[in-house]
Amino acid sequence: MSGFNNFIKYTAVMLLCTIIVTSCNAQNKTNKKTTMDAIKKKNNPVYSTTDVSKVTLAEEEWKKILSPEVYEVARQKGTERPWSSKFESFKEVGTYYCAACGNALFKSNTKFESGCGWPSFYEPISKSAIIYTPDNTHGMQRTEVQCGRCKSHLGHVFEDGPKPTGLRYCINGVVLDFEKAQAAEKKYNEKND
Numbered sequence: 001m002s003g004f005n006n007f008i009k010y011t012a013v014m015l016l017c018t019i020i021v022t023s024c025n026a027q028n029k030t031n032k033k034t035t036m037d038a039i040k041k042k043n044n045p046v047y048s049t050t051d052v053s054k055v056t057l058a059e060e061e062w063k064k065i066l067s068p069e070v071y072e073v074a075r076q077k078g079t080e081r082p083w084s085s086k087f088e089s090f091k092e093v094g095t096y097y098c099a100a101c102g103n104a105l106f107k108s109n110t111k112f113e114s115g116c117g118w119p120s121f122y123e124p125i126s127k128s129a130i131i132y133t134p135d136n137t138h139g140m141q142r143t144e145v146q147c148g149r150c151k152s153h154l155g156h157v158f159e160d161g162p163k164p165t166g167l168r169y170c171i172n173g174v175v176l177d178f179e180k181a182q183a184a185e186k187k188y189n190e191k192n193d
Contacts, residue, residue, distance in 0.1 A: 046150065047102040049179065052128075055101050055150040066100055073172045074100045074152035077144075082117025085173020089113070094180040095125070102177070103149035105129050106169070114161070114168055119176065121169040122161045130169075132157070145169060 041047045044065040046055045057065075062075045072078040082088075087096070096106040096119075106121040106129075114120035124130045128148045135144040135156065145154045154171050161168035 041102075044100075047100075049095075049097055049102045049104065052103070052149065057150075062100070069174050070099050074098075074147075074154075074175045077153040078172075079155075080118075080172045080174045085119060085176075087119040087173035087176055087178065088117065090119070090178070092178065092180055094178055096121075096171075097177040097179065098147040098150060098152055098154070099175045099177045100152040101147060101150035103129060103147050105147065105154070105176070106171075108181075112162055114170070116168070116170055118155060118170045119173050120161070121171065122163075122165045122167055124169065130154070130157075145171070147175075 046057065046065070059075060063071055066074060069080075073080060090111075093108050095104055095108070096111075097104055104125045106123075107125055110121045110123045112120055112122060126148075131146040131148050131151060133144040133146060135142045142156045142158075145157050146152060147154060152175060154169075154175055156170050158168045158170060159166055
């Protein structure tokens with residue numbers, strides 16, 4: 001009889017785990033859509049993919065103009081769950097921007113599959129796109145990367161990336177916006193005509 005009881009307990013635990021995983025996956029899909037849709041660029045007066053002037057706002061202002069998910073990572077130095085970003089395995093050609101201010105950060109041709117669970121790049125779009133800050137939290141010595149325009153937390157850089165730089169910029173996808181190359185080219189041409 002104890003074997004049967006163990007079987008029942010095992011089955012109940014497995015059923016519960018299945019329900020939890022299914023619920024988390026459904027929530028994750030909802031969060032991905034919410035995160036992308038929640039970036040209210042119309043309500044964000046500093047968001048610009050062309051302005052390169054530095055942005056300095058009080059934390060209360062950032063909290064008003066960013067979605068809770070973006071605010072948590074960008075301003076509170078949070079970390080999204082691994083493999084939760086649509087950008088982790090994203091293959092589109094274009095430019096990645098800071099979701100907080102619109103600063104250009106990475107070109108898609110510098111993105112690579114690192115297997116770490118976060119979007120990874122081997123080189124920023126320019127030297128001024130990124131700020132490097134020592135990070136000694138959690139008992140580790142790492143280098144934090146921040147947006148060069150608004151100082152939002154993006155992630156960390158490690159020295160285990162591919163050639164030509166040997167670097168891996170491990171970036172939280174929630175703090176990234178993306179624009180396809182054709183859309184960016186059209187916007188550029190309209191602006192300069």
